[in-house]
Amino acid sequence: MSRPVIVGGGLTGLVAAERLAVHGITAPVLEREAGPGGVCRSVEADGFTFDLTGHLLHTRHDPVRDYLRTLGVWDRLREHGRRAAVVIGGRFTPYPVQINTHALAPEVRRDCLLGFVRAWAAGEPSQEPGSFAEWVLERFGEGLARHFFFPYNAKLFRIAPEELTADWVGRYVPRPSLEEVVDGALGLHRGRTGYNATFRYPARGGIRMLPDAVAARVPELRTGAGVRRISLRERWVELEDGTRLPWSRLGATCPLPVALDLLADRPPAEVAAARWALRWVSVLCVALGVEGEAPRPEHWLYFPDPELPFYRVGFPSNHGDVAPAGCHTVSIEVALDPDPGGLETVADRAVAALARTGLLDPSRIVVRRTLLVDPAYVVFDRAWRDAVPVLRGFLERHGVFTAGRWGAWNYSAMEDAILDGFRLAERLAEAG
Ligand SMILES: Cc1cc2nc3c(=O)[nH]c(=O)nc-3n(C[C@H](O)[C@H](O)[C@H](O)COP(=O)(O)OP(=O)(O)OC[C@H]3O[C@@H](n4cnc5c(N)ncnc54)[C@H](O)[C@@H]3O)c2cc1C
Structure with missing residues (x-):
């Protein structure tokens, strides 16, 4: 008898299977990697x-x-007040920069303040901006656009801000008030730390503690079980070793383009066209274990400077118990095109560039791992809005329910993955 099957043992797929199990339904989770957790897994080294x-x-x-x-899990998490900074022209100022320009060079501060005041005086921003560039200019003004938003996002998404839409930003980048911006330029904080001011992280070890806790309650988790074909007409999935599993409904938490590329059946032309419209970037994480104290107290730093290959650098041992005594960890993030090659060379350049900023002494690196996340960020260009409903709708009409950050082809976080897992379990439990 066929039953629901889930492709992908990341957080979304694990939560869906765990919720189904609570209701007496065993849905096999098929995960390509050797362990569960997807992008929320952690790697141990020395x-x-x-x-x-x-x-x-x-x-x-x-x-x-x-x-x-x-x-x-909750009691094993520790709460932290965010310590993050933006680095512009070699100066560090607290994040979010729009309400914290005070530590930047006077000319940069002037540009940011004047630009914001002009944008604010121009009135309410439009609800349907034509592009991300327009969205930024209307809400933050020309100075913040030029010194932070444009170069940072061009480096992260690898396309011009004019080509990006604002479909993803609302929740992540709120517009501050005029008072907040003026206070921020003058260094008058009044205790404000901005949005998302706290976060939680495991008191011991890495973030894998979260997916591991879910995986422990999943009755049938098959790791090392990559899916190589999906039949919509006959309703089976085929694993790399040739095994076929029938399904009544399929939960696809693998990336949306992967689900489409695995189809054994030829999709209609409009679906094929929508698939090829999807764009994304991968991220290379250069993870370092380094002797000595972390060079800065922040948890992470943003680097809009186009001359530097990385967009963000973190010091995870500043919030987690993830390094041996007397050492710290560094996480350098470089955005790349999909399926990039030459990763060690990219990592070498990133390490050398970080050394030039004075934040790393390469002679004290004791461990280095290059970890690729692909896909990492969906590129919200103009094709995204039309393509995604076509693709998800087509799959859903055939009993395939896409979910999760990359299954739904969206910009979301671990909390959303948990909520997506709840919803996916409901869809898979419905008679179909
Ligand atoms: C750089 C970066 C930083 C982030 N930072 C944060 C953060 O600080 N806080 C936060 O809340 N969120 C963060 N996120 C988001 C978070 O990683 C995601 O929300 C979450 O991991 C989504 O889980 P998922 O299960 O939907 O996807 P995934 O974790 O990608 O799971 C999908 C699974 O499908 C598997 N798979 C793919 N193809 C196949 C196949 N053919 N057969 C079988 N299995 C397959 C993959 O191996 C993977 O395990 C970050 C994401 C990125 C990229």
């Missing part, structure tokens, strides 16, 4: 623990907090 770049937990929803308590 006493260091590395996440696939910083994975910090923000929870806004009570059902998610309750779920983490049920799993026994």
